[in-house]
Every structure is written in C-alpha cells, then in structure tokens.
Amino acid sequence: MMSSRYFALIPAAGVGARMSAGCPKQYLPLAGKPMLRHVLDTFAATPEIAHTYVVVSPEDGYIADVLSGASHLFDRISVIYHGGATRHQSVLNGLRAIGGQVGENDWVLVHDAARPGLNGELIGKLVCELRDDPVGGLLALPVVDTLKRGDGERRAQATVSREHLWAAQTPQMFRYALLRRALEQADAVTDEASAIEALGLQPKLVEGSPRNLKVTLPHDVALAELYLKGIA
C-alpha cells in the first residue's frame, strides 16, 4: 500500500463574534502579519505536509490580500470558499471538496486559523506520535487549574476533579475516510475528536503547548503576540 501523505485543513470561515473586532479575527494583524498567515506559513514550511487547504466563507473578501505577493504559498495552499454556519460544517465541506485530491488513508490535520502559535515542532511531534496509530489523535494540554462548576449566579456549586482532564487543541489528525465518515454521521460537534469518539473510538492525546492557544477573546491577542515574537 502506498505510504500515507499528510494534508492540512484550516477552518477559517468564522466571524470572531467573541473577539468583536472590525474584521473576522483570523485576519487581525498579529506580530506584523494577519493571524491566518502565521498558520499558512507554518504549514507551508513543514515538508511533511503535502498541501494545505484553507476553508473560508463564500463571501470572504480578505484571503486574497493575505495571499497576495506570498509566492512561497502559491503551490502550497488552496482556498476553498465553502465555509459553513458552524466549524463542524466548514470542516466537513472542506473534506468533501478535497475528496478527489486526498486518498482515503491519507492523514488530514485539521487546525484552527485562530491558533497562530502552532510551530513545526508541534506538528512534527503530532505526526511522529500518530503516524502508526490505528485511530489518530490531537494536541491537548493537561488541565492544571482546579475546576469549579458554577451556577447561573456565578456561585461555585462543586469542584470538578481535574484528573485525566485535557484541554483539546488542534491540529486534530485523522485519516481522511474515517474523519469524513465521522463528521457526516455526527450531530453538531465542536471538534473532530468528538465525532471520532461518537464512533466508539478513542483518539490519542498528544501534549501540546500553551503557545498554541486559541485566540478567542480580546485579551488573547497580546498573549499570542508575545509567543509569536518569541518573548514568551
């Protein structure tokens, strides 16, 4: 059997409501370039990644500027204008769109455009740990804080054990056919691993990094910039 290749799929069709910026947050400038450009540059510079597909909204008016003049991306990145109403739908639409270019057993690394701190070292760690795995898996961080369950009045109702709890990151890496089937069968899920779990499978957790945070709220921008500038 031909050895499996590795592809990246970047959901980048969100509106960034929680960021409430003047543009979708994946286009906010961070450390001198748009957030999404950090992600595209990282994957383009990773030799193991055969090609990267970025899923944007059908009405997206930003991606062309992000790619303009970036000749090093021209043969490494393809844009798919089929973003959906949810992240789940955007990823599934993207998988459907690349069906003719990606083999059933090829690996797909799904990575949030909103996680610009990903680097080649983390990609290499994920690929190395999962390349022979029968299921696939994801980067994640062990929970280190004590967790409280609150009520509607922000009163702590209980302390939740953090033992064996991990905070999911991305990339989430699964073989194409399995991932597409899982997402087609799943009800609305917030990540790919949830859909795989719904099939009764157990994705492998690979320790990620705090630098791979998801830029979600306004205060995340400064922290992300510290990582991207090499200060944190």
Ligand SMILES: Nc1ccn([C@@H]2O[C@H](COP(=O)(O)OP(=O)(O)OP(=O)(O)O)[C@@H](O)[C@H]2O)c(=O)n1
């Ligand atoms: N319909 C959607 C929603 C989200 N995403 C992408 O999924 C990633 C993680 O989602 P999130 O951080 O929630 O981004 P937004 O949905 O844009 O943020 P918000 O929930 O604050 O609107 C982001 O790269 C986002 O662009 C997507 O491709 N399609």
Ligand SMILES: C[C@](O)(CO)[C@H](O)COP(=O)(O)O
């Ligand atoms: C996929 C993810 O980043 C893993 O933590 C997260 O589920 C995305 O959630 P969001 O609500 O779409 O930001």
